[in-house]
Amino acid sequence: MKRRIPKQGLASPPPSSSSSVQRRVHSQRKDSRPFSWWLKWGLLALFVVFIVLPCTVKVLPNLIQHYVYAHRLRVPFFADLSRPDEFSLNHTINMYLTSEEGISLGVWFSWWLKWGLLALFVVFIVLPYTVKVLPNLIQHYVYAHRLRVPFFADLSRPDEFSLNHTINMYLTPEEGISLGVWHTVPASQWKEAQGKDLAWYQDSLGAGGPVFIYLHGNLGTRSAPHRMGVAKILSGLGYHVLVPDYRGFGDSTGEPTEDGLTTDALYLYNWVKARSRNSLIVIWGHSLGTGVATNMAVELVKQGVVLDGVILEGIFNAARQNIPFHPFIWYYWKYPGIGYLFKEPWAENKVVFPTEENLKQMRSPVLFLHSEDDHLVPISIPQQLHEVAASVQGAERVKMVTFEGSLGYLHNGLYRDPRLPGIIKEFVQSLEG
Structure with a gap:
């Protein structure tokens, strides 16, 4: 059976009775405080999260939208979006559309945008409609005219x-x-x-x-x-x-x-x-x-x-x-x-x-x-x-x-x-x- 032998060295002197008494007094003084800093900040955080924030979101949506969306930072910085040629798009024009009063939409119009919109239209509208509404027609062209071996x-x-x-x-x-x-x-x-x-x-x-x-x-x-x-x-x-x-x-x-x-x-x-x-x-x-x-x-x-x-x-x-x-x-x-x-x-x-x-x-x-x-x-x-x-x-x-x-x-x-x-x-x- 192995025994654990303590390392040889100088033993630490036992703490003095005066320092021990001071620590006990300090501990008693700390635990007995009814209202500490973390309690204040904790209550404040709860107040902000469960009262101020919901109130702000519900009562002031327009204000939030104005400051969060309308005045957001734009990336890239200092870019002139009215000049698409500066972005190596020499076959693209910039224009501004007005969807509502006070709303101006900046739009780049190019050939890939046309074909992209057409592809989205086919994939998400034409194809689902064809599959769901015209199954007999699909079966005719897929099965009746299939490849033969x-x-x-x-x-x-x-x-x-x-x-x-x-x-x-x-x-x-x-x-x-x-x-x-x-x-x-x-x-x-x-x-x-x-x-x-x-x-x-x-x-x-x-x-x-x-x-x-x-x-x-x-x-x-x-x-x-x-x-x-x-x-x-x-x-x-x-x-x-x-x-x-x-x-x-x-x-x-x-x-x-x-x-x-x-x-x-x-x-x-x-x-x-x-x-x-x-x-x-x-x-x-x-x-x-x-x-x-x-x-x-x-x-x-x-x-x-x-x-x-x-x-x-x-x-x-x-x-x-x-x-x-x-x-x-x-x-x-x-x-x-x-x-x-x-x-x-x-x-x-x-x-x-x-x-x-x-x-x-x-x-x-x-x-x-x-x-x-x-x-x-x-x-x-x-x-x-x-x-x-x-x-x-x-x-x-x-x-x-x-x-x-x-x-x-x-x-x-x-x-x-x-x-x-x-x-x-x-x-x-x-x-x-």
């Missing part, structure tokens, strides 16, 4: 995308909505298809061969490489393929909504059905298209119609997946900064896609296709949905094919697998039998 691509010319036996057409599912659609005939007819018009393509649908309607995923257009890859595979197998761009996608007009996309798919199905006689019609949905496909399948069941077959590639389940952003957010952000002018313009565009519930109501044969390394939809999602569909229709009518993750197909690359044509052909043959 790929840039400068003419989707009305499928031959420019190496599809030389394909025709482009536009359908109208609703008033004011135009859908761009590519129709590719079987590859065996590519020579015969050269130079043929829309009527020939429509008549070819009734030749008896299977017809596929491919409902693509989110983002991009019907010209995306993986979508054209699927179309070429199906055409090579001897099938007709129709690939639409939903409303708001590609060169199709309108705003994308869940109901709108479902309406587009239903219209195209009925259009094909009316022209294909008794041909087999198969719906192939990829990613977002799986939600559209199951929606339309349930709507047709309500009408007493059962689809011949459904292929669901890269299927998602909104009820069990956390989708961190709105699927159609790309549509509203085509112009940079639009999200700052409109707070979540997609807020009213609700998207549900109840795929799991739809599968419980569907009565069509279903084929699930999924890659084990899908980076957007984990393999557990289609496995769970496959079990749901199989529990309702039976394992004979609901099949699932998975592709090894080592192949690197991810979400969009299944069309590259050499086994895919055989898998599709086998599925179609099971539907025909």
Whole structure:
């Protein structure tokens, strides 16, 4: 245990008794004074702050304004403000305006003042008025005339995308909505298809061969490489393929909504059905298209119609997946900064896609296709949905094919697998039998 040792040195002598007595007397004399200087000044300060000052502000405002504002110091000192040229403004004139009697306003007028006032007028009056009062007009010019990707691509010319036996057409599912659609005939007819018009393509649908309607995923257009890859595979197998761009996608007009996309798919199905006689019609949905496909399948069941077959590639389940952003957010952000002018313009565009519930109501044969390394939809999602569909229709009518993750197909690359044509052909043959 350490001990504290005091420093060695001379000890201070104890205070004398006389000095101690004097300090006690002085202290008693100081504490016993009833009214000291700080008390006087404190009361005076309170009087000024709480009585004099409020009275002055309330009772004499004109006097205060006169002495505070009218006779204030001016900076810079000794500056002649009537001579703007002395301030290197050789294109500015000084003038005096009279706003009220006895009031003279000194004004410098220059080009930047004009444009500055115009900018303030636009920013604080024109723009807020336009945003609040004319939302429909803004939506028309921002959304309807948005930029499209790929840039400068003419989707009305499928031959420019190496599809030389394909025709482009536009359908109208609703008033004011135009859908761009590519129709590719079987590859065996590519020579015969050269130079043929829309009527020939429509008549070819009734030749008896299977017809596929491919409902693509989110983002991009019907010209995306993986979508054209699927179309070429199906055409090579001897099938007709129709690939639409939903409303708001590609060169199709309108705003994308869940109901709108479902309406587009239903219209195209009925259009094909009316022209294909008794041909087999198969719906192939990829990613977002799986939600559209199951929606339309349930709507047709309500009408007493059962689809011949459904292929669901890269299927998602909104009820069990956390989708961190709105699927159609790309549509509203085509112009940079639009999200700052409109707070979540997609807020009213609700998207549900109840795929799991739809599968419980569907009565069509279903084929699930999924890659084990899908980076957007984990393999557990289609496995769970496959079990749901199989529990309702039976394992004979609901099949699932998975592709090894080592192949690197991810979400969009299944069309590259050499086994895919055989898998599709086998599925179609099971539907025909």
